[in-house]
Amino acid sequence: MGADFGLGGRVAVVTGASSGIGRAVALGLGVQGVAVACVARDQDRLDAVVTELRELGARAIAWSADVRDEGSVDAAVGAAEARLGPVTLAVNAAGIANAAPALEMETPQFTEVLAVNLVGVFTSCRAQGRAMQRAGGGTIVNIASMSGSIANRGLHQGHYNASKAGVIHLGRTLAWELAPSGVRVNTVSPGYTLTPMAMRPEQVDLMAGYAADTPLGRNAQPEEVFGPVAFLLSDAASFVTGVDLLVDGGHTIW
Ligand SMILES: NC(=O)c1ccc[n+]([C@@H]2O[C@H](COP(=O)([O-])OP(=O)(O)OC[C@H]3O[C@@H](n4cnc5c(N)ncnc54)[C@H](O)[C@@H]3O)[C@@H](O)[C@H]2O)c1
Numbered sequence: 001m002g003a004d005f006g007l008g009g010r011v012a013v014v015t016g017a018s019s020g021i022g023r024a025v026a027l028g029l030g031v032q033g034v035a036v037a038c039v040a041r042d043q044d045r046l047d048a049v050v051t052e053l054r055e056l057g058a059r060a061i062a063w064s065a066d067v068r069d070e071g072s073v074d075a076a077v078g079a080a081e082a083r084l085g086p087v088t089l090a091v092n093a094a095g096i097a098n099a100a101p102a103l104e105m106e107t108p109q110f111t112e113v114l115a116v117n118l119v120g121v122f123t124s125c126r127a128q129g130r131a132m133q134r135a136g137g138g139t140i141v142n143i144a145s146m147s148g149s150i151a152n153r154g155l156h157q158g159h160y161n162a163s164k165a166g167v168i169h170l171g172r173t174l175a176w177e178l179a180p181s182g183v184r185v186n187t188v189s190p191g192y193t194l195t196p197m198a199m200r201p202e203q204v205d206l207m208a209g210y211a212a213d214t215p216l217g218r219n220a221q222p223e224e225v226f227g228p229v230a231f232l233l234s235d236a237a238s239f240v241t242g243v244d245l246l247v248d249g250g251h252t253i254w
Helices: 020-031 043-055 070-084 106-137 158-181 207-211 222-233
Strands: 012-014 034-042 060-064 089-092 138-143 183-192 244-245
Touching: 012 020, 012 070, 020 034, 020 043, 020 089, 020 183, 020 222, 020 244, 034 043, 034 070, 043 060, 070 106, 070 158, 089 106, 089 207, 089 222, 106 158, 106 183, 138 158, 158 183, 183 222, 222 244
Parallel strands: 012 034, 012 089, 034 060, 089 138, 138 183, 183 244
Antiparallel strands: none
C-alpha cells in the first residue's frame, strides 16, 4: 500500500485519462477511494481504464470529449456531477506534442498545439471551477511540463513549450481568481516521462541522453507523477495555490 492522501469519497475529473500520465493519475486516485470521471477522446481506451478502476473497487465513468470543444468539456463535467456527485478534484493532463523547426513550422501546426494544450486547459478549468463553486470548493492540478520553463535541447517544439509556459502562468492567474470560490489551482510540471508522447519518433532517440542529463540518472515512470499531484490535491496542501511543482528528477537544475 502506498501513502493515504485522505482523498477518499471525493469526485475527480481527469482529462487525458486514457493514456500515460492522465491514466496513471486516474488509477492512483481510484486506489485512494476517489470516484473518477475519465475524460479523453478515445472511448475504447477510456473504457479500458474505467474497467481497471472498477476492478480496484472505485466508482468511475468514461466520457469521450475533445478539449478543443468547450461544449464537450462542459458536458463531461456535467456528467461527472450527475453520475458521481459534486466535483471537488480535477487534473488536466490532456495534451499533444509534435515537432518542426520554427522557421519551417506552418501556423496551423502552432495554433493546434495551443488549442489543445493551453485553450483546452482553460476551458477545462472554467468548467471544473464552476462545478467546484457549486460544490463549495475544490482543487485543480494542471499538468504543464518542465518545457514551460526550459527549451528542450534537440527538440523543435516552440509551440509546445509556449503552451506549457502558458499553462503555468494561467495557473497563477486562476489561483487568485478562483480563491474566493474556495478553489486552489496548482501546476505539476513533469520532466521526461515514459509515455507514448515521449516515445514519438522525433524524441525517442533522445531519451537515453535526457536520462543521462538528469541527476537521478533516468526518466520518470508515469506513476511517479501521481504522488506530487495527490499532495497538491490533498488537504496537506491547503495553503498551497498558484505554484508550479517540477517533477523532473532534477533535470532543470543543470
Ligand atoms: N511524457 C512526457 O515526457 C511529458 C513531460 C511533461 C509533460 N507532459 C504532459 O503530460 C500530459 C500527458 O501526456 P502523456 O505523456 O501522458 O501523453 P499521452 O499521449 O500518453 O496522453 C495524452 C492524453 O491526452 C489526451 N488528449 C490529447 N488530445 C486531446 C484532446 N483534444 N481532447 C481530449 N483529450 C486529448 C489523449 O487522448 C491522452 O489521453 C500532457 O499535457 C503532456 O504535455 C508529458
